[in-house]
Amino acid sequence: MSITPSPGTIIPKIKKYTIESLLKEGIRADGRKLNEIRRIKIIPNYIERAEGSSLVELGSTMVLVGVKTDIVPPFPDTPEEGVLVVHAEFVPLASSTFEPGPPDENALELARVIDRSLREVKVIPLDKLVLEPKKHVWRIFVDIYVLNHDGNLYDASMLATMAALMNTKLPKAVKDEDTDIFIIERNERTTPLDINYKVVTVTIAKINQTIIVDPNYEEEQLASARLVVAVDDQERIVGMQKIGMGYFTYDEVEKSIKLALEKSKVYLNELENSVRRESTKE
Amino acid sequence: MLREMDKQKSSAEIKLIEWIEENGERIPIRHDGRRYDELRPISMKVGVLENADGSAFVEYGRTRVIAAVYGPKEAHPRHIALPDRAVIRCRYHMAPFSTTERKSPAPTRREIELSKVIREALESIIIVELYPRTLIDIYMEVLQSDGGTRTAAVTAASLALADAGIAMRDLVAGVAVGKVEGVLVLDVDEEEDMYGEADMPVAMAPSLHRIVLLQLNGVLSHEEFREALNLAKKGIEAIYKMQKEVLLSKYTEISKEEVE
Numbered sequence: 001m002s003i004t005p006s007p008g009t010i011i012p013k014i015k016k017y018t019i020e021s022l023l024k025e026g027i028r029a030d031g032r033k034l035n036e037i038r039r040i041k042i043i044p045n046y047i048e049r050a051e052g053s054s055l056v057e058l059g060s061t062m063v064l065v066g067v068k069t070d071i072v073p074p075f076p077d078t079p080e081e082g083v084l085v086v087h088a089e090f091v092p093l094a095s096s097t098f099e100p101g102p103p104d105e106n107a108l109e110l111a112r113v114i115d116r117s118l119r120e121v122k123v124i125p126l127d128k129l130v131l132e133p134k135k136h137v138w139r140i141f142v143d144i145y146v147l148n149h150d151g152n153l154y155d156a157s158m159l160a161t162m163a164a165l166m167n168t169k170l171p172k173a174v175k176d177e178d179t180d181i182f183i184i185e186r187n188e189r190t191t192p193l194d195i196n197y198k199v200v201t202v203t204i205a206k207i208n209q210t211i212i213v214d215p216n217y218e219e220e221q222l223a224s225a226r227l228v229v230a231v232d233d234q235e236r237i238v239g240m241q242k243i244g245m246g247y248f249t250y251d252e253v254e255k256s257i258k259l260a261l262e263k264s265k266v267y268l269n270e271l272e273n274s275v276r277r278e279s280t281k282e
Numbered sequence: 283m284l285r286e287m288d289k290q291k292s293s294a295e296i297k298l299i300e301w302i303e304e305n306g307e308r309i310p311i312r313h314d315g316r317r318y319d320e321l322r323p324i325s326m327k328v329g330v331l332e333n334a335d336g337s338a339f340v341e342y343g344r345t346r347v348i349a350a351v352y353g354p355k356e357a358h359p360r361h362i363a364l365p366d367r368a369v370i371r372c373r374y375h376m377a378p379f380s381t382t383e384r385k386s387p388a389p390t391r392r393e394i395e396l397s398k399v400i401r402e403a404l405e406s407i408i409i410v411e412l413y414p415r416t417l418i419d420i421y422m423e424v425l426q427s428d429g430g431t432r433t434a435a436v437t438a439a440s441l442a443l444a445d446a447g448i449a450m451r452d453l454v455a456g457v458a459v460g461k462v463e464g465v466l467v468l469d470v471d472e473e474e475d476m477y478g479e480a481d482m483p484v485a486m487a488p489s490l491h492r493i494v495l496l497q498l499n500g501v502l503s504h505e506e507f508r509e510a511l512n513l514a515k516k517g518i519e520a521i522y523k524m525q526k527e528v529l530l531s532k533y534t535e536i537s538k539e540e541v542e
Contacts, residue, residue, distance in 0.1 A: 001373045002371070239500075240498035241399075241497050244402060
């Protein structure tokens, strides 16, 4: 059951008015322009134990993603495809509004929106993750770990997911002919994961009638609704989700999508740069 | 390991669009004989449950959803109440026999997400300020699923709210638009959803020109998105008209009885 949440953090009226009146003049309380994304920092291979990982900072929002793999029998309806699992954890140390326990509807929604954005456009060619059709396929776990919540968890999580997948290397798997079981040699990571397309999400928030990109925590609290638009490197829209109790008009949706398509390039560039830096390091 | 009801596209060779010649034009016909902008046969009924304060039954083709509203009532447990508005509690649920394979009655991740997006679609439409410290429960049960269940559920929930006499700014109607073999189609069924390239559920408050639910699973260009949204709008307006008629007919029938 989904229930109207009680307001997480109460924003003082004077602050609310300040933010709103600044927005009318086209400025944001933290000094950004309406269409400006906060500073992005991507650290790939942050967790050596994981097959792939990255830490992403978006302003002071911080998300860590780790990729782990194992070998399982495929699903009966897709015997020649690997398995992709996306899971998000809003750990309580990230915000006073997060509680320990199983993922709530917000964490579930985030994981599912990211899962769909990856799946629909086939970011990972799952048919290449088959060791033995109908019997043994790779299962890729993407675990999203939110470490600090200062708004826009979607864009930060998607960036971290993408960066982690891009540096994921599958370990060596050797079949034991007697038992018909694949043994994973975790210390020998050999095959980089294939990536078809790069996908990012761009979150647009609506405060009164103003449309802004990359809302911080306070802005999210004041926003009546958000639109998460997933865009790939071919400039296609590969997913969308309206979030929040408010609504969008046609014009607002149109404006939001234009903005999202434009701003997706900023995220995609950052992804590219982080990969390039990583490869020159090696 | 059980998998959620999520669609998994296989590279099936199933053909869902047939092109025919009509007045010198090539026209797409869908696997069930519909045109691209045609809704399935839709039927609605309000006041179908005795115990609920408001209820509705909605059919989009073979998709069948029943919705019930209880409230506004005393908020229990007490701490969930809000001082300046009603609290809305929303549950979208699929019956175990509603799908091809039995669905476990326990709420799946998908149902938890949909309960949230449906609640958020109704929040800005119900005039919650009129009922402070109370609770409004909205229950939706998918009895049979054939695509477009969340949009049928929103349509039913909004009718049930109206039937319960809860103040609203408008009705909410929903429909899913899809892209199948390159063609944008209105009111996708399960087959089209499974094998199509995109599925976009939309719900609107038509008189207020508000989009209250918008999701996209799949791939669309910007231009296709615009077209899809227009197609959805067209379908929603037709459904909205039916909603108003069914509500009106219930009350005209009652007043007739009173006269007799």
